[in-house]
Amino acid sequence: MYKQFILFLLLVATLIGRAQTPTATITSVSSTICSGRPVTFTTSTSNSPTSFSWSVSPASGAVINLGTTNDFCSITFTNSGVFIISLNVANSTTNSVSSLTVSVNKSAVAAFNASLVTAGFPNQLVLTNYSRSFTSTKWLYSDDSNADLNFNTVKNYTLSGSYSTTLVALANFGCNDSLVYRFRLEDSSGIRLPNIFTPNDDGANDVYKPIAKGMKELNFKIFNRYGTIIFEGDKRNSFWDGYTTSGLPCSAGVYFCICNAVGSDGKTYELKANVTLVR
Numbered sequence: 001m002y003k004q005f006i007l008f009l010l011l012v013a014t015l016i017g018r019a020q021t022p023t024a025t026i027t028s029v030s031s032t033i034c035s036g037r038p039v040t041f042t043t044s045t046s047n048s049p050t051s052f053s054w055s056v057s058p059a060s061g062a063v064i065n066l067g068t069t070n071d072f073c074s075i076t077f078t079n080s081g082v083f084i085i086s087l088n089v090a091n092s093t094t095n096s097v098s099s100l101t102v103s104v105n106k107s108a109v110a111a112f113n114a115s116l117v118t119a120g121f122p123n124q125l126v127l128t129n130y131s132r133s134f135t136s137t138k139w140l141y142s143d144d145s146n147a148d149l150n151f152n153t154v155k156n157y158t159l160s161g162s163y164s165t166t167l168v169a170l171a172n173f174g175c176n177d178s179l180v181y182r183f184r185l186e187d188s189s190g191i192r193l194p195n196i197f198t199p200n201d202d203g204a205n206d207v208y209k210p211i212a213k214g215m216k217e218l219n220f221k222i223f224n225r226y227g228t229i230i231f232e233g234d235k236r237n238s239f240w241d242g243y244t245t246s247g248l249p250c251s252a253g254v255y256f257c258i259c260n261a262v263g264s265d266g267k268t269y270e271l272k273a274n275v276t277l278v279r
Helices: 002-020
Strands: 023-028 038-046 051-058 063-068 072-077 081-090 096-105 110-114 123-129 134-142 146-148 153-157 162-169 176-183 191-193 212-214 216-223 229-233 253-263 270-279
Touching: 023 212, 038 081, 096 146, 110 176, 123 162, 134 153, 191 253, 191 270, 212 216, 229 270
Parallel strands: none
Antiparallel strands: 023 038, 038 072, 051 081, 063 072, 081 096, 110 123, 123 153, 134 146, 134 162, 162 176, 191 212, 216 229, 216 253, 253 270
């Protein structure tokens, strides 16, 4: 009877020890894992573990970022292949290790060079494909619903506006990648010089500047009737407010403007005009 009682106590102690051992089950939130993309791994536990220690084997092919409470983590696999995710959980009594084997697929890498042949429009966009680890590629254009399946290609544009080109590199198991290039084709350049302005602070026609579009360079000078430079603007948004370079208000009368500009389409301009200042 005594021996049976001792065996009973040992059995109870063993069961209590087992009941206090923490356990963990690792789960991936992604059904398909691709290289180069962070994947979150979570865990469900029992017996209240107080510490968590994650590891990956082989370690050289992955980067671990722990969660705020360490009971989950994000892993970015830099290589494809088979990896073992391990989690050591422990409490004040003991610890246990669980593991999950995952297969990582190689991701495609979309890369290309885009260059416009000229400034403005009409224009050609030359696209050179440098993608890697793909099964196929395709070009998508914001102004065309049809995919371009050429590896390297040229796209013609006949109108100004904002555009985008997207290269999609496809890979097995949906491990695709894409890259977008956005650009704008400026309107045809044009410029004219107003012949009057009224700098009287009434909010209407208070400053003088060339009326221009599609310019990449613009310079204009204002002269008085004696040939003295009153103002010079060397930026596209420059304007004359009716004051001299010394900050004195110019008197009402006729002034002279010379403007030189270069459009984004390559056109050059040299304009001259009389400017009447009315106060």
